Amino acid sequence: MTLHAAIKVEAGSFSLEIDLRIGDEVVAVVGPNGAGKTTLLRTLAGLIAIQSGEIVIDDLIVDRPDTDVFLLPEARPIGIAFQDYLLFPHLTASENIAFGLRASGHGRRAAKEIAEHWLERLGIVAQSDSLPSALSGGQQQRVALARALARDPKLILLDEPFAALDAATRGEVSDELSILLRTVGTTALLVTHELRDIERVADRVIVLEGGRCVQTGSLEELRMQPATPFFSALQRG
């Protein structure tokens, strides 16, 4: 899978301008608050339209203003998981995962089967019929990740998926995610504030500041030569 996003987005006084190429890899996006990390994810997902440039996933143009192409979020091969999970509170764990499958044409039974398979894979099959309110944070995030991955998206966007978890659970879930992403082979963009998440999950890091990409490279490269004080500060914790 390749994602090419050469985009310009303006919202009030803030502007995000970035040229991004991602292959089959997990890319961590770091940067101070207000750098445009969430805006970047929302733009790729189709929740924000770009003003100029283009977003192309493999051969599929999903947003290109000059040819008037704009695919709605539901038509993009992209999954997204949020910091606060956003599981549908009225649906069970299994139904949450099945939601996207049903929406993309799977029958009720097939969707349920795939959902159960995911629950098994993530070790929470016992919680299959529990409502989100009865799940722990770690369990909820596992369901949210499964929900995003179950539709087999080409690209998955993770907006600080571990931020609300305690340290121990955080390690567990990020390790699982790392293994999962590698076995599924899904390309991922991970917004995070934690160096440990990058170490565990990411192949490459993008440093975003003020709506611009100020540096990109492997964690080692960034450690050796951070381009801005932000990454040095991140390293010190």
Add this chain to the structure above:
Amino acid sequence: MGSARFGLRASLRRRRTRLLARAQRRIPFPVLLAGLIGLAFFLLPLLSLVVRVSWGSLWSDLSSPVAFQALRLSLECSLASTALSLILGVPLAWILARAHFPGRALVRAIVLLPMVLPPVVGGVALLFAFGRSNGVFGPWLFHNFGIQLTFTPAAVVMAETFVAMPFLVITVESGIRSLDPRFEEVAQTLGASPRRVFWRVILPLLRPTLFAGAALAWARALGEFGATITFAGNITSRTQTTPLAVYLLLESNPPAAIALSVVLLAVSLAVLVLLRDRWFGLKR
């Protein structure tokens, strides 16, 4: 020794915290007195009503033809009015909550006006809109379709809806506003069409709100008096709802009037209990 002293100090500190908390909770006497009088003002009439009920003949009072027909008509019309309020009120609430257009404040004011308008004025307004001879649209309806609304059960439903629907609209609008839009966004990124988002995500999330709004509107419709008597009249078994019957029976058959009043009181109480989580901010 050291730890004993530390323990003593901690217990002193706890005691001071307790005293302070108690002082902060204390309500000044005049406030307390006025509050109690206010409570009694509500409680005494309601209790007096219950005291005056002749429990022995309650059932026969309620099953007398006038009372029974009034109760049945009230039930039918108020349920029809609640259904109508849902069908028309939810889209209105949706538009008020989500659409941006000039004059939205004015639209909201018009929709909510019946909440503060004297119901009898609403009845008069309905009469001059749909009255068969003196209405603006009434004669047209009658001559083209043979429809006469005034003095029919349909008029009762319209009068009740006029007065009750704003309660539903205001409840549902605030419910829609407090929905986290990101649930819809997640559903979209999962491939859900707008229709699926509405039926599978928004509507289930709104269910408690819809229920609360419908219960409020129903209770209001059930108690409607002024608009109904003005627009629909007071015809036994056709337009005489329970509140109208209470008013009429107070002259001719006070025990039946009291019996019907107690039924209305009990229903109102039941609605309040049903909605208490929402109104008093208590979680189940």
